[in-house]
Amino acid sequence: MIINNIEVLFGGQAGDGSLTTGDLIAMVFKRMGLELYTFKDFPSRIRGGHTNYVIRASEHRHYGMADFVDAMVAFDLECVEKHITEMRPGGFVIFDNTSDKLTDDVRRDDVYFYEAPLAKIAKEQLGLELVRNTISLGVLGALIGMDSAIVRELVTKQYARKGEKVVAQNIGAVEAGEQFVKEHHPRPSGYSLNARPDDQRLLMMGNDAIGYGALVAGCRFMAGYPITPATDILEWMAKYAPRYGGIVVQAEDELAAINMTVGAAYAGTRAMTATSGPGQALMTEGIGLAGVVETPIVVVECARAGPSTGMPTKTEQSNLNHIIFSGHGEIPKIVLAPGTVEESFYLTIAAFNLAEKYQLPVFILTEQALCQSKESIPRLELGAVTIERGKLSRNGGLEFGTYKRFEFTEDGVSPRAIPGTEGGMHLAPGSEHNDAGVITENAGNRARMMEKRMRKLASAQPELPKGNVLGDPSAAIALVGFGSNRGPISEAQDRLAAAGMATRFLQLRTLWPFPEDEVRDFIAGAEHIFVVENNLTGQLERLIRYVTGPLAHMHPLRKYSGRPFRPIEIIEAVQAQVHGRRETAVV
Amino acid sequence: MATKLSPKDFATATPSWWCPGCGDFGVLAALKQACADLVLQPKNVAFISGIGCSGKISGYLHSYAFHGVHGRALPTATAVKLANRELNVIVAGGDGDGYAIGAGHFLHAVRRNPDMTYIVMDNQTYGLTKGQSSPTSMLGFKAGPHPEGNPDAPINGLAIALAAGGTFLARGFSSEPKAMTEMLKEAMQHPGFAVVEVMSPCVTFNKVNTYKWFKENVYHVDDSAGYDVRDRDRAFATLMQPGKMPLGIFYRELRPTLDELVLGKESAPLTSLPIENVDPKLLSLQDAYA
Numbered sequence: 001m002i003i004n005n006i007e008v009l010f011g012g013q014a015g016d017g018s019l020t021t022g023d024l025i026a027m028v029f030k031r032m033g034l035e036l037y038t039f040k041d042f043p044s045r046i047r048g049g050h051t052n053y054v055i056r057a058s059e060h061r062h063y064g065m066a067d068f069v070d071a072m073v074a075f076d077l078e079c080v081e082k083h084i085t086e087m088r089p090g091g092f093v094i095f096d097n098t099s100d101k102l103t104d105d106v107r108r109d110d111v112y113f114y115e116a117p118l119a120k121i122a123k124e125q126l127g128l129e130l131v132r133n134t135i136s137l138g139v140l141g142a143l144i145g146m147d148s149a150i151v152r153e154l155v156t157k158q159y160a161r162k163g164e165k166v167v168a169q170n171i172g173a174v175e176a177g178e179q180f181v182k183e184h185h186p187r188p189s190g191y192s193l194n195a196r197p198d199d200q201r202l203l204m205m206g207n208d209a210i211g212y213g214a215l216v217a218g219c220r221f222m223a224g225y226p227i228t229p230a231t232d233i234l235e236w237m238a239k240y241a242p243r244y245g246g247i248v249v250q251a252e253d254e255l256a257a258i259n260m261t262v263g264a265a266y267a268g269t270r271a272m273t274a275t276s277g278p279g280q281a282l283m284t285e286g287i288g289l290a291g292v293v294e295t296p297i298v299v300v301e302c303a304r305a306g307p308s309t310g311m312p313t314k315t316e317q318s319n320l321n322h323i324i325f326s327g328h329g330e331i332p333k334i335v336l337a338p339g340t341v342e343e344s345f346y347l348t349i350a351a352f353n354l355a356e357k358y359q360l361p362v363f364i365l366t367e368q369a370l371c372q373s374k375e376s377i378p379r380l381e382l383g384a385v386t387i388e389r390g391k392l393s394r395n396g397g398l399e400f401g402t403y404k405r406f407e408f409t410e411d412g413v414s415p416r417a418i419p420g421t422e423g424g425m426h427l428a429p430g431s432e433h434n435d436a437g438v439i440t441e442n443a444g445n446r447a448r449m450m451e452k453r454m455r456k457l458a459s460a461q462p463e464l465p466k467g468n469v470l471g472d473p474s475a476a477i478a479l480v481g482f483g484s485n486r487g488p489i490s491e492a493q494d495r496l497a498a499a500g501m502a503t504r505f506l507q508l509r510t511l512w513p514f515p516e517d518e519v520r521d522f523i524a525g526a527e528h529i530f531v532v533e534n535n536l537t538g539q540l541e542r543l544i545r546y547v548t549g550p551l552a553h554m555h556p557l558r559k560y561s562g563r564p565f566r567p568i569e570i571i572e573a574v575q576a577q578v579h580g581r582r583e584t585a586v587v
Numbered sequence: 588m589a590t591k592l593s594p595k596d597f598a599t600a601t602p603s604w605w606c607p608g609c610g611d612f613g614v615l616a617a618l619k620q621a622c623a624d625l626v627l628q629p630k631n632v633a634f635i636s637g638i639g640c641s642g643k644i645s646g647y648l649h650s651y652a653f654h655g656v657h658g659r660a661l662p663t664a665t666a667v668k669l670a671n672r673e674l675n676v677i678v679a680g681g682d683g684d685g686y687a688i689g690a691g692h693f694l695h696a697v698r699r700n701p702d703m704t705y706i707v708m709d710n711q712t713y714g715l716t717k718g719q720s721s722p723t724s725m726l727g728f729k730a731g732p733h734p735e736g737n738p739d740a741p742i743n744g745l746a747i748a749l750a751a752g753g754t755f756l757a758r759g760f761s762s763e764p765k766a767m768t769e770m771l772k773e774a775m776q777h778p779g780f781a782v783v784e785v786m787s788p789c790v791t792f793n794k795v796n797t798y799k800w801f802k803e804n805v806y807h808v809d810d811s812a813g814y815d816v817r818d819r820d821r822a823f824a825t826l827m828q829p830g831k832m833p834l835g836i837f838y839r840e841l842r843p844t845l846d847e848l849v850l851g852k853e854s855a856p857l858t859s860l861p862i863e864n865v866d867p868k869l870l871s872l873q874d875a876y877a
Binding site: 201203215218220244245247252261264267271286288379382385419425429430 | 870
């Protein structure tokens with residue numbers, strides 16, 4: 001019997017309501033005191049096409065998927081066909097056999113099938129085929145021992161705004177599911193749950209944490225253009241920002257979005273935009289503008305699989321080069337990369353402070369497997385949040401003729417007057433300019449001004465978020481990674497340690513300016529260095545090689561199928577390499 | 588409010604980069620006069636410009652001036668206005684900036700109707716890059732990339748703006764200082780997005796649409812009997828009429844501005860929100876996730 005440890009894959013066709021039920025399942029687990037990670041694997045279309053929602057519940061926080069799926073809820077044969085190989089031996093499938101019949105070729109001897117005509121029950125007993133999702137929740141709950149009071153409470157809450165009838169239908173659906181198990185499937189599933197204290201934890205998605213962090217940080221203007229997987233942030237801000245006096249503009253394209261962000265920030269509001277690869281490409285010019293007019297903006301990049309349209313709903317870390325190196329000319333910029341939902345919140349706040357203190361663009365680089373995933377997290381702390389606005393002059397005291405917007409200073413940061421401030425009038429040009437903002441191509445000024453702007457990175461250095469070092473810092477085996485790989489890597493570490501192999505892991509949280517010293521110190525003395533990343537060409541590894549030069553004991557560990565790592569893939573690759581086999585550990 | 592201002596109060600010490608005789612001097616002079624007549628305070632003027640000869644104008648108006656990237660002045664300015672609605676926001680750019688690279692933004696600014704003034708300084712060529720065809724160059728205009736003549740029909744920016752929901756549409760001629768000043772004053776007082784297209788001859792690269800050409804090829808709608816700026820159909824017919832080029836205010840309409848729709852009628856500027864202290868109410872927002 002496996003207790004309090006289960007990964008559920010809930011799958012069917014897009015548009016059939018499986019995301020709602022997946023969210024419900026996750027919330028039931030959370031309320032039963034378990035730790036959660038969810039992963040949405042959906043197609044880039046509205047209706048139709050296989051979609052699935054993975055919900056992992058366990059006693060420990062994992063920030064990623066497990067090796068295998070324990071329980072599959074399949075509404076069609078396609079779901080079984082696609083995922084049966086991902087099932088853990090001993091796992092089970094709940095299969096809706098209303099229209100599709102199971103075929104022998106998809107069956108596995110070590111996986112049990114609980115067949116139930118979910119759609120038929122929905123239609124015949126409840127008069128609404130749509131509630132087959134909720135019936136499956138009843139079936140799953142009965143098989144693994146979900147707290148039925150919590151299930152009922154959450155179902156009621158979920159459908160309350162649709163009226164009593166819908167609530168009654170869905171409660172009836174839960175009961176029908178439970179009843180079906182009682183009558184037809186007495187066989188135990190092999191899984192059970194023990195409720196633990198919930199402690200008012202949150203179940204939050206990465207994108208929501210970024211929106212929330214932005215609002216807490218004082219962001220009151222957001223402009224964006226819809227793009228998966230970043231749109232959630234735009235919609236989150238549209239819902240919540242107005243309650244705090246803020247506004248959201250849906251721009252006509254990403255060119256407008258970035259220039260609006262620059263405009264609002266120039267005027268003195270904390271402002272951000274959020275986009276993904278294709279939008280990031282269009283924003284490049286505007287980001288350069290922000291760099292040269294020294295306007296503080298925050299740009300969230302929710303990375304997805306490229307190039308071009310690529311796979312819009314799939315995860316990838318192939319925009320690292322792009323975000324760091326895109327842009328003509330040279331500007332100072334900062335790139336932060338959270339690895340968990342909690343970090344998404346806190347690093348967003350840090351991003352706004354850094355942006356305004358150093359008057360430059362700050363990026364938050366996240367990716368689909370993190371930004372659209374939910375994690376159970378402790379309550380977020382607001383008490384320690386400080387808002388640092390840097391050298392912002394808002395209360396006048398500036399003398400026109402003396403005031404210099406782009407004054408040469410030791411730290412590179414100049415006093416910033418915003419429109420409306422007495423005495424601060426100046427030109428802020430994208431063209432090269434002198435300290436007063438007057439356009440000039442003077443050679444000496446050019447060099448000084450470039451140095452002044454770039455000096456801000458050195459000034460910001462001590463405040464840039466340090467990476468997390470996990471595991472045994474003196475272990476001979478080192479792993480380096482960022483973003484959503486935090487989860488699978490740290491889990492692989494735990495299991496390797498249990499098998500007698502100690503490892504150290506540097507989860508980078510500042511990616512630009514590249515933390516050269518941090519990386520150099522971390523890898524010193526390691527016998528093996530694994531650079532774990534979700535792209536084909538090893539973009540992170542190349543950044544490291546700029547620092548270290550080529551190293552024979554540095555090994556690529558890359559995955560670029562659009563899906564995140566599962567821990568076993570990392571474990572096997574590390575073991576294969578360390579035990580002497582030389583094959584490339586691409587999985 | 589200051590008592591009386593003169594155009595000198597809006598002058599900067601920066602020497603102009605324009606060619607002697609450039610039409611843009613007339614636009615700048617009229618703009619300074621309009622700002623002075625309306626007793627605007629330089630600290631409350633946000634002047635956003637695009638790229639090109641016209642874009643240089645932001646360096647010559649004493650104000651909070653922002654010289655952004657090519658074609659993107661309108662989104663920048665829209666956000667400046669939304670962030671601080673107390674500012675007088677003025678945007679200037681050329682025909683290439685507004686009708687070519689920034690054409691998309693132009694349409695969307697028109698339909699949004701933010702409370703600001705947009706001056707399109709139209710010289711019917713790309714001057715700063717030394718005389719290529721622009722979206723308003725006449726058919727057959729001989730230019731670098733078009734040695735045999737421009738094959739692309741010119742854009743009628745004001746007619747497009749009217750179709751897109753424009754609420755203030757005017758065209759002036761930069762060598763008519765008084766009319767230009769009055770037109771700009773009307774535009775700046777219009778509660779909404781005021782588009783003022785100014786024919787601003789390029790003396791160096793446009794040898795077709797010269798001052799002389801304009802004098803012979805324009806007329807003023809004010810002189811047309813019964814012209815009514817509230818008459819949308821008449822405005823459209825006037826703008827679409829082949830032949831001589833009409834000047835004047837073609838159309839005016841009042842509809843809610845973007846700032847009113849997004850921010851409400853009375854709210855304080857976003858820039859004045861006290862964000863330095865984290866609003867304690869933000870804490871309870873987490874309850875939705877528990």
